[in-house]
Amino acid sequence: MTTQTTPVAAAPAPARQRQQPRAVGFGRLTLVELRKLGDTRSGLWLLIVIGLAAVATAVILLIWGKDPDQTFQQFLTFGMLPSSVLLPVLGILSMTSEWSQRTALTTFTLVPNRARAIAAKLAAGVLIALAATVVTAGVAAAGNLIAGATGGDASWSIPAAVLGQIVLGQVVVMLMGLGFGGLLMNSPLAIVVYFALPTVWSILTSAIRGLDSVSHWLDLNVASEPLTQGTMTSAQWAHFGVAGAIWVAVPLVLGTLRAMRREVA
16 A cells, blocks of 8 residues: 655745845935035136145235234134135035936935935035134134244134134035025026126125115125124124025025926937
């Protein structure tokens, strides 16, 4: 008598659970954006020129400045002028390079949430503005030491309000550049508009008598002048807030919306 055995089918191996890739941390995104600011030749040279210009302003003040003017505050205030002009250009290139260098497809594929990528660009811009201030402060300190050895005033006193307002001014112009870059998404156009539009508006408000009364509210250049003096009144803060909303907040919001909705090709 033979016994037939029925083979038992082997249980299917459990399917491997697919691990969802972790989202890239915001800190890492910001570091990537910081690196990208110096990856291009134009961005790298802008950073180099900002540093050299800070040194040049200290040399100018040491050679041609009067002894009472050779103080740490004067060195710092004068030294921040080049970066206040060049930092916004770096911010423009940060926003427009995604489209001009055709890296938007890679960026937004790795980071599908475009809002996070744009927020990282803004954070990187703020960090660069702070870093530029620190570097300029170091150059100003060196210049003040040399001034003390050559007969200058060499005073180290600087009101905390002045220091804070200098930093605020650098951050604001950087954000303004980022806003114009995101809004126009074309490097040459954004740079031209950034410099030309506020200049034309300043000329109009000074030339047309009817606009002179509103220039403090609508002209960011005029509204930001008292920042380096450390004596901002409540009215001047109101002027600065309104002008900043027009020239910084509005381009930033519109530029962000455009970057989030633009088709990546």
